Structures are given as structure tokens and as C-alpha cells.
Amino acid sequence: MAATYDVIVIGAGPGGYVAAIRAAQLGKKVVIVERENLGGICLNWGCIPTKALLRSAEVFHLMHRAKEFGLSASGVSFDLPAVVARSRGVAKQLSSGIGHLMKKNKIAVVMGEATISAKGRVSVKTDKGVEELAAPAIILATGARARELPGLEADGDLVWAYRHALQPVRMPKKLLVIGSGAIGIEFASFFNTLGADTTVVEVMDRILPVEDAEVAAFAKKAFIKQGMKILEKAAVKKLDRKPGIGVTAHIEQGGKTELHEFDTVISAVGIVGNVENLGLEALGVKIDRSHVVTDEYCRTGVDGLYAIGDIAGGPWLAHKASHEGVMVAELIAGGHPHPIKPGSIAGCTYCHPQVASVGLTEEKAKAAGLDIKVGRFPFIGNGKAIALGEAEGFVKTIFDAKTGELLGAHMVGAEVTELIQGYVIGRALETTEEDLMNTVFPHPTLSEMMHESVLDAYGRALHF
Template sequence: MSKSFDMIVIGAGPGGYVCAIRAAQLGLTVAIVEREHLGGICLNWGCIPTKAMLRTSEVFHLMHRAKDFGLAAQGISYDLDAVVKRSRGIAKQLNSGVGHLLKKNKVPVFMGEATVPAKGVVSVKSDNGVQELTATSIVLATGARARELPGLEADGDLVWTYKHALVPKRMPKRLLVIGSGAIGIEFASFYNALGADTTVVEVMDRILPVEDAEISAFAKKQFEAQGMTIREAALVKQLDRGAGSVTAHIEQGGHVTKDTFDTVISAVGIVGNTEGLGLEALGVTVERSHVVTDPQCRTGVEGVFAIGDLAGAPWLAHKASHEGVMVAELVAGGHPHAVSADSIAGCTYCQPQIASVGLTEAQATEQGYDIKVGRFPFIGNGKAIALGEPEGLVKTVFDSKTGALLGAHMVGAEVTELIQGYVIGRQLETTEEDLMQTVFPHPTLSEMMHESVLDAWGRAIHF
């Protein structure tokens, strides 16, 4: 097997393996190096297995509402081991699929720890020894891992990271989730739905702090209605670990209270996997654990690129994949557009779901736009009522002068599927007039997207 390539990709997550496949499609010779799992964190320990578990909790929740749909269900219960087994099986299936795709595209995979000892050189250490590979271009796609704060470190028993939460040894009875970003809220939603007494602590002044404030407030009310305790502008100062329990010291409003839990999930962000690669000696700039790049993922060192979580926010698999395609096309001599972060949708698969793209209302105002804001509630939509999902909101933000869609924000059933309509609208530089003239099918949840646009100009029909 040749050890000299046009491109070597380090990391086989959703950024790395997509980059490698696209490069191969473009005629480049390309290899990929992975130290652990094909598919990376997303496929094995993130996006996919969490969605499998959240689907279980959604069905479980609906089973308890059987009477609402004219159905009867008795003795409703769950088997946590079977829930986890299904989730892990799906991850394994897709892991194998990535291997098949790489083989199909004739991309050799080198399993081992990679370092970049010199420009154009990748050293791979495995159980079989060390191999040296060379390439004109090197793409860093090593991803990120859970951030751990002093005193809040995970131990896999009482204090969990997302990995522990995906393969739980037990069902928590009293659960503390530290952090209310997408990871924290998704696990809070899953375990709460299965019966855990769940408390979420968020250091910022509201949960889901990257979302539009109105959407965050709506979601908070729904979570509290489901029995969650939400503590905002609060900080976990200390965890006292005992025999089978943890006492959390929680500071809020200048006062510290103590509460006891049997399980804690720490979801306080991520740090980039930059260690051990030799980046500093190579001249690659790393700030706050993430590689600094230009809009086309160049690191400033000729022939070295960084994509995905390693290259900073937004930390989303689809952003990583798109960056991978962009870099492959750039290396192959193309002229791809840079990935625009504010046109990438964020999706949170809690119950209710949350999805957004572009500027929030506050951000648009801060940036000096004269805005028009439209809203439409799920209760005004026939399909939502028929589904038994009348709680939700679609919100749109427009530039009143140009009609440009600045942002869209949703909370409610299936909004993670709906948001792509607005993503396409932003990509095509759609105006309010284009959206108003678009005929949305009936009866669908998507009609609310139309009504929200109409509402921004005082033209909503059904509310």
C-alpha cells in the first residue's frame, strides 16, 4: 500500500470521513487516520445514539398519553438495558456503514494515534508499530471532548459525562444536569421522561442561552410543566461525593443551597482535541483549545487545514461535514464558497424540539437592523392539533427595509425537520415576498412557517 497521498485526513468523524470521500471523488489520493471509531463522536457517542434514546423517551411519553388518542395502554414500563442496546446497535450499524463508504471510495484507513512531526508528514502509532505517511495537504479533523471543571470531574459512577449517560449503569432517581446547552437539555429531557426527578442548573441567566430569548422562555415553561426544576443564573460550586449520593452546593442569587442527588451529568461544554498532534511546533495557532482558521479552514500553515469541532463553533456535525467538502474541493483546485456560520441550523432534540438559524431578535437589533418580527403558535395549526401537539411557536426575524430573512426560531414538535425550509431560504437570499408567494401544503406543520412570515407584515390569516 502506498504511503504517499495528495491528502491525509486525521479523524474519521462526520467532518473527516466526508472530507476524505469527497476528495476521493475529485480524483485525489487520500488516506484517513482514526484512533478509535469510524464515524467519530457524533455517530458513536453523540448525535445518533442520543437520538435513538430520545426516540424511546418520546414513544414512552406518547404511550402515557394513549387515552388522548382514543387508545388504551396498561402496565406501561421500560427496560433500560434494552433501550441502551438499541441505541448502541444503531451506532454500530452506522459505524460499519462509514467503513463501507470509505472502502467503496478506495480510501485506506490507518487505525492509530496520529502526530504531525513535520510539514507534509503524518506519523501513525498503532499496536503494530509506527508508520510514516506523507501528503501535500493535511486536514485536521480530530474533534472535541467533554469539558471538565475542577471539582466537577466525572467518575463514571456518581458523576457522568455524555458517554456515561449513553450507557447508564442504573436509572437515576434524582438527577442533576449541569449545563443547559443542547447536550445537557437532551439528557435532561430523556431521563426526566423516564421518571427521573430532574434538576437543570445553568450559569447564564436563561436556559438554552444561544437560542432566541423568547424560545428559551417558552421551552422553560414546557420543561417545568413536565416536572423539571430549572435553576438559571446559578452555579454548582462544589460536589460532595458520598456512598451512593452527591451533595451539590448551588449558588444562586448570592446564596448557596445544598441538594442531594444520586446522579450528576456534567454538560458544561467541550474542548478541542489538539494535544499530542505536534501543532505548536508546526506553527499552527491554538486558542482556547481550538485551532484558529480563516473562513476556508486554512490554519496559516501551508497545506494544513482544520475542520469541525476542532476549528471552533458552531459545534455541529453538519457544519463539520460541509467544511470537509469545502476543503476537499479547495485542495482539488475548486473555488468553493466559505461556510457561513449564521446560515447553519442548530437543532436540539429535547421535548419539545428546538431549532434555529440566523440571528436572534436581540442580535438583529444589536447589529442595527430595523426589524419586523413574525410569530405563529402551534395552537393555530390544524396538523399540530390533529397530532396532539398544540404547544409550540414559530418565530421569524426580517430586515424591514430589504425583506431579507435574518433569522428563524422554532420550538415544538418536529421543528428540527421544519427548520431546513428557512435554511434554504437564507441560502437563496429569499425575501419576505418570496416566502409569502410560496404555496405551503395543507394540512402540514410547515404552514406555520408561512403564517409566521405573514405575521411579520400583519397579514397572518389563522391567528
């Protein structure tokens, strides 16, 4: 006999566990099913452990700059296993915290593989057998995994996917990173900072292809200055693997193919949704390129079945998944939540320098036929940035010239992943240039650059 609930959540990542908590807060009896780790990829193999690695690299970088700050540090080195151990410890701490949140909110947890056997019914294969669950509402939050291209598959030795890169078996000496999205660039930045001879190959016409072209160009110059090699409009056509020795990569660029030798390759060419073996086809769920098709409220078209987070398509971001989880839980509870607006979800890349953005790029705004005003302000014009020794970067804002609507904001430089939320809030509140101009920003802070960028869009910048 099936155990009955109000809501079944499949997947305990940042979308699933947040959906479960919100549903429980709203008085629903909830069970969550997870096949591997509470917290999902984000807490265990993605967002959190990568940031822990990058923090170690950042400190290592700053130690080498000690003299600039009137300090002395000699014999600076790193212990890669210790760096990885700290990262895994951070992930474990947060994953354990999710378990406590489930208990606090009286959410049942079933560890195992879930299949939707019929509408409102879920079968879970556990270590002890099969558990049957029933509920009028089911939330799919199964996430995604690394995409693998033929011939470029990860083997954990010479060719790594993100999981291997988080627990490296060695420190790469000569590293090839395939793909320059957030995952690829973050790993490139980490290993390059620790001394790897790093090459990034991007098939598109620029690295960080979803970012504003001006920001991507600035980041590229910074990476090259740090010693990275960047190959754009290039493709890795083949990898010749030599166990115990390395990899010969066949890289095509400009109609020519050249051979390059590496000891390690990281493949970061995107993700695919975890839609297999869930019983979705039998239910009539539409799947497009490994992602479940939903409406703006994450409804799948099958009564009582919702899909949130990476499985429901881009942007593939943890905070988008969490917000969708809250929205769906409130919808199930009879509420009237606002649908998610993808254009108001910030993207953050934690490379050095950091990159952050929200809304339309200048290129997309122009392509949409909008009359725009663009403002920029450089880090070199900001007192706090200079005091921090982080004077490289800029803030860029884009406004509708007719209405003053903030269409987009794009940043590159120190701590911009923290600054971007100011503009995100502005977009959520439908702010105009006048609102931002009349806002008092504290001094001395990096946030003053946000104010100056707005002023610059209207010819009123004060400090540059």
C-alpha cells in the same frame, strides 16, 4: 519509507470521513487516520445514539397519552438496558456503514494515534508499530471532548459525562444536570421523561442561552410543566461525593449557597478541542482556547494544513463539520468553493419540545441596530399540529424591515428540527419576505406555520 498520498485526513468523524469521500470523488488518493471508531463522536457517542435514546423516551411518553388518541395501553414501563442496547445498535450500524463507504471510495484507513511530525508528514502509532504517511495536504478533523471543571470531573459512577449518560449504570432517581446547552437539555429531557426527578443548573441568565430568548422562555415553561426544576444564574460550586450513596451539590444562586442531594450528576458544561499531541505547536499553528485558529476556508496558516469541525471552533455541529470537509476537499482539488457562513447553519436540540433556529435572534438583530419586522405563529393555530396532539409551540421569523431579508428563524415544538431546513434554504438563496409569502405550502402540514409566521411579520396572518 513513508506511504504517499494526495490527502491525509486525521479523524474519521462527520467532518473527516466526508472530507475523505469528497477528496476521493475528486480523484485524490486519500488516507484517513482514526484512533477509536469510524464515524467519530457523532455516530458513536453523540448525535446518533442520543437521538435513539430520545426516540425511546418519545414513544414512552406517547404510550402514556394513548387515551387522548382513543387507544388503550396499560402497564406501560421501560427496560433501560434494552433502550441502551437499541441505541448502541443504531450507532454500531452507522459506524459499520462508514467502513463500507471508505472501501467503496478506495480510501485507505489507518487505525491509530496521529502526530504531524513535519509539514506534509504524519506518524501513526498503531497496534503493529509506527506507520509513516506523507501528503501535500493534511486535514485535521480530530473533534472535541467534554469539558471538565475542577471538582466536577466525571467519574462514571456518581458524576457522568455524555459517554456515561449514553450507557447508564443505573436509572437516576434524583438527577442533577449541569449546563443547559443542547447536550445537557437532551439528557435532562430523556431521563426526566423516564421518571427521574431532574434539576437543571445554568450559569447564564436563561436556559438554552444561544437560542432566542422567547423560545428559551417557552421551553423553560414546558420543562417545568413536565416536572423539571430549572435554576438559572446559578452555579455548582462543589460536589461532595459519597460512594454508594450519592452526591451533595453546593449550588450558588443569588449570592446564597444551598446544599442539594442527588444520586446522579451529569456534567454538560461545554467541550474542548482535541489539539494535544498532534505536533501543532512545533508547526506554528495558532491555538486559541483549545481550538485551532483558521480563516474562512479552514486554512491554518501553515501551507497545506487545514482544520475542520469542532477543533476549528463553533458552531460545534456535525453538519457544519461535514460542509467544511467538502469545502476543503474541493479547495485542495483546485476548486473555488464558497466559504461557510456560520449564520446560515441551523442549530437543533432534540428535547421535548424540540428547539431549532438559524440566523440572528431578535435580541442580536436589535443589538446590531437593524430595523426589523417579527412574525410569530402558534402551533395551536395549525390543523396538523392539533391532529397530531402537539399543539404547544410556535414559529418565529425575523426580517430586515428595509430589505425584506430573512435575518433569522426560531422554532419550538414538535418536529421543528425537520422544519428549520426550509428557512436554511431560504437564507442560502437570499430569499425575501415576498418570496416566502408567494410560496405555496402544502396543507395540512406543520410547514404552514412557517408561511403564517412570515405573513404575521407583515400583518397578513390568515389563521390566527
